[in-house]
Amino acid sequence: MRQSVMLVHNLVTALDPFDNLEAEHRAHTLGWLRSTGDVFRRVKPAEPAQHLVSYVVPVDPASGSVLLVDHVNAGLWLPPGGHVEVDEDPRETAAREVREELGVEGGIDENPLFLTVTRTVGMDHGHTDVSLWFVLSLGLDQSLTPDQGEFREVRWWSPEELSAADRARFDPHLFRFLAKASHLITR
Secondary structure, eight states, rough: HHHHHHHHHHHHOOOOOSSSHHHHHHHHHHHHHHHOOOOOBBBBBTBSSEEEEEEEEEEEEETTTTEEEEETTSSSEOOSEEEEEOOOOOOHHHHHHHHHOOOSSSSSSSSOOEEEEEOOOOOOOEEEEEEEEEEEEEOOOOOOOOOTTEEEEEEEEOOHHHHHOOGBOOOHHHHHHHHHHGGGOOO
């Protein structure tokens, strides 16, 4: 197994699944990682048809709010993030994406908290993202420089706003992530 894939394998192995679906996604991902070294997107939007993504969920621990982006291509409210480059450490991807997409440096948890395997929707639909979800502790007053080309809007969502929102407008696993991350959010 190539070293970069072994690193991802170790990150996924260390995850403690939150529920049966995350356990299924973890088992799927570990099998995939053992079967191929071709896990990094090489050609946009979908070659290979299944590839790695790093999501970063900015969380304001004091209010329990999360920062999400209205993603142009997906047509959904998503955490910031992006595709892992060939042989890139997914933790570096997380830091790079937050820097490029929000203008924020540092503060990302060292290890992912959550794992999902999702068939994509929107303009680049039809491939599968294997996503490692990282947490970024960030204050509501943090200055941001959003990527205007990739997002229609960037905003903080309070727990109350998320509870009242149409779940179909969000990543299909966001609310499971929030349930798993609830211990990080103090109010």
